[in-house]
Amino acid sequence: MEQEREHGLEQAMGRMLQIGVMVAALVVLAGGALYLLQFGGSKPDYGHFEGAPAAVSTVSGIVGGALHMDARSLIGFGILLLIATPICRVIFGVVGFAMLRDKLYTAVSAVVLIILLYSFVARR
Amino acid sequence: MNVLDFSLALFVTSLLAGFLGALTGLGGGVVIVPALCLLFKVDLHYALGASLISVIATSSGAAAAYVREGFSNIRIGMFLEVATTLGALLGAYLTAKVSGNWIGVIFGLVLLYSAWMSVHKLYDHPRSSKADPLALRLNLRGSYPVDGREEAYVAEHVPAAFGMMFGAGTLSGLLGIGSGAVKVLAMDEAMKLPFKVSTTTSNFMIGVTAAASAGIYLSHGYILPSLVMPVMLGVLVGSLIGSRTLTHAPVKTIRMAFVVVVVALGVEMIYNGMTGRL
Numbered sequence: 001m002e003q004e005r006e007h008g009l010e011q012a013m014g015r016m017l018q019i020g021v022m023v024a025a026l027v028v029l030a031g032g033a034l035y036l037l038q039f040g041g042s043k044p045d046y047g048h049f050e051g052a053p054a055a056v057s058t059v060s061g062i063v064g065g066a067l068h069m070d071a072r073s074l075i076g077f078g079i080l081l082l083i084a085t086p087i088c089r090v091i092f093g094v095v096g097f098a099m100l101r102d103k104l105y106t107a108v109s110a111v112v113l114i115i116l117l118y119s120f121v122a123r124r
Numbered sequence: 125m126n127v128l129d130f131s132l133a134l135f136v137t138s139l140l141a142g143f144l145g146a147l148t149g150l151g152g153g154v155v156i157v158p159a160l161c162l163l164f165k166v167d168l169h170y171a172l173g174a175s176l177i178s179v180i181a182t183s184s185g186a187a188a189a190y191v192r193e194g195f196s197n198i199r200i201g202m203f204l205e206v207a208t209t210l211g212a213l214l215g216a217y218l219t220a221k222v223s224g225n226w227i228g229v230i231f232g233l234v235l236l237y238s239a240w241m242s243v244h245k246l247y248d249h250p251r252s253s254k255a256d257p258l259a260l261r262l263n264l265r266g267s268y269p270v271d272g273r274e275e276a277y278v279a280e281h282v283p284a285a286f287g288m289m290f291g292a293g294t295l296s297g298l299l300g301i302g303s304g305a306v307k308v309l310a311m312d313e314a315m316k317l318p319f320k321v322s323t324t325t326s327n328f329m330i331g332v333t334a335a336a337s338a339g340i341y342l343s344h345g346y347i348l349p350s351l352v353m354p355v356m357l358g359v360l361v362g363s364l365i366g367s368r369t370l371t372h373a374p375v376k377t378i379r380m381a382f383v384v385v386v387v388a389l390g391v392e393m394i395y396n397g398m399t400g401r402l
Contacts, residue, residue: 010198017184017331025181025360032131032353039350040128049167051345058343075349079177082356083338085184086331093202104263108202112332115209119216119339 009096013089020085024078031066031074038071059120087116127350134164135354142182142362147369148379149323150242150386151330152359153179153301157231158389161402166351168224168402172300173346176334178359179302183331185360186367196324197266200279200317205329207286208293208307209336215297216340222298228397231299235390239383241305258282268321277318285314297337302330 055061056076063080065073093109125133137159138152145152153175160171219227255278259265264279279285288310296303304326311322341347396402 006198007194010194010196013198014187017187021181021184021360025357028353028356031349032357035350035353036128036131040131041126044125044127044130046164046166046170046348046351049169052348053345056349057345057347072349075353076347079347079349079352079356082177082180082184083335086180086335089184089187090202090205090332093198102263105199105202108206112202112205112209115206115213116332116336116339119213119336120342122213122340122343 005100009092009100012096013092016092017085017089020088021082024082024085027078027081028075029078031071031076031078034069034074035071087113090116130164131350131354134160134351135358137163138178138355138358139362142178142359142364143366144362144378144382144385145359146182146186146363146366148242148382150238150382151179151302151304152182152363154235154238155386155389156355156359157300158235158393160355161228162389162392162396168227169219169344169346170348170351172219172227173341173348174300174352174355176300176337176341177347177352178356179296179300179334180331180338181356181360182363183302183327183334185364186327187331195268195318195320196328197264197317197321198328199262200264200266200311200315200321201325201328203262203264204286204289204307204310205332207289208296208329208333211290211293211295212297212333212336213340215294215299216337216344218294218298219341219346220344224402225397225400227298228393228402230295232390232392232394232397234295234299234301234303234305235386235393238305239386239390241309242379242383242386256280256282264315266321268318275318277321279315279317281314281316285310288314293333293336296330296333297340300337300341302334304330 055065056072062073062076066077090109090113094106094113097105097109141155142152156175156178157171160166161168259279259282267274267276292303292306307326307329308322311317312319
């Protein structure tokens, strides 16, 4: 019985990941098509590191740009969705283990979640 | 060459890398960075960013298929993710501190190691009869189907595996790769898990580990959307095709050919790093 519920949790995690990747890929594709229409004819310049501009290197910058249909921010928004899928998997873990009344692994999943979120608030 | 041609060439190269990576089990991410740096003359840090995002895409994209087989162990995976994500934070932090040439040399060594791991066959170790009390307390056990019946297993050498996983996470953050080969080593050689459990659980963990570095990569400006776009889409499509053609292809010949490519890229990365060209 317990094993069946646990397998159900794994199945739900797997399906969530697959849907997340598909949606993220479609957003990246849409932003990419727009980008190539606008800038396809220009010269590529990736040989020197300058750092991505603020509009595509912060969560608020990306979301703001995507709302204005900026092509690079749209691709960035797809990338954020993609990064969010494994984070959602860990959230699923916290909730799922709590439902299975497994205190130890609810705590373990919560620790992993805190480490993941720290990565986004840490300043360099 | 304009941006359109450049993006198309990147897409095709990434598609091939994803296809061969899935077919051979080496993962496509490991060749993306050397291909971008050596063939396309992309800056190393932008290449790390594009590779890391592709790694998340392939890991999450493949998860559904692995879950269906019922071999992965979510408790062992989640427990070890504490170590890999902490390591990934350290590795991502180090990318801004370590010189590109050193990253290139370390990258080359990891390529050579991955090539060696893929020709060195995994087998199930004889398990010792006395269980690790720490593993029992942490519930690091499970069962998996063998010839129609369930076979039980318990993890061994938990502290050693945890330490190795921290190292795997650091490499993942430093090099923008999944470092699946090191993860499998920790679960296979240290924990003595059945190799089907190690390989599938490792794949499950790769996406979470990479997500831990992603926030830091983003704020460091390594993730350039216009460069990530063709690479991520190419690797994703290639690996989906690769994992579906697994049974009909002459895998052995392709694997040997891919291993030769990986070794050549590894040697070239080490050479470029040592001569200060990265």
